[in-house]
Amino acid sequence: MKVAFKMRLKPGFKEEYKKRHDEIWPELKQLLKESGVSDYTIFLDEGTNTLFGVQQQAGEQSSQDLGTLPVVQRWWAYMADIMETNEDHSPVTTPLVQVFHMD
Numbered sequence: 528m529k530v531a532f533k534m535r536l537k538p539g540f541k542e543e544y545k546k547r548h549d550e551i552w553p554e555l556k557q558l559l560k561e562s563g564v565s566d567y568t569i570f571l572d573e574g575t576n577t578l579f580g581v582q583q584q585a586g587e588q589s590s591q592d593l594g595t596l597p598v599v600q601r602w603w604a605y606m607a608d609i610m611e612t613n614e615d616h617s618p619v620t621t622p623l624v625q626v627f628h629m630d
Contacts, residue, residue: 528585529566531623534578540609541571544578547606555598564590578610579623 536544548569559567563585570579582590593599594617603616611619 529581529583529625531579531581531625532620533623534580534618534620535611536571536576536578537609537611538576541573543609544571544606547609552598552602555602558593558596558598559590562590562593580620 565583565585567580567582567590570581571577572579580590594603594615600616603612603618606612606618607616613619
């Protein structure tokens, strides 16, 4: 199943966000893969600082459902200074509804 969601980047942090994801922790990447998350892409709308995440997932668990795991909690804390977050440092996310798909 393919899922999509949006998040918000704080203004002025495009390069830092990209740098941190270019250097994603190997243990986090492995956890995502083991959890069935693949083909994960994040786009940025520079006019609104809105991040759009799209990922393929095997089963019902998306990357946003792994928040009880220590490595995910550390990643969220690491990213909290440059993104809009909830009190637990998880990114504020809004699921997006698919309205069109073409193969």
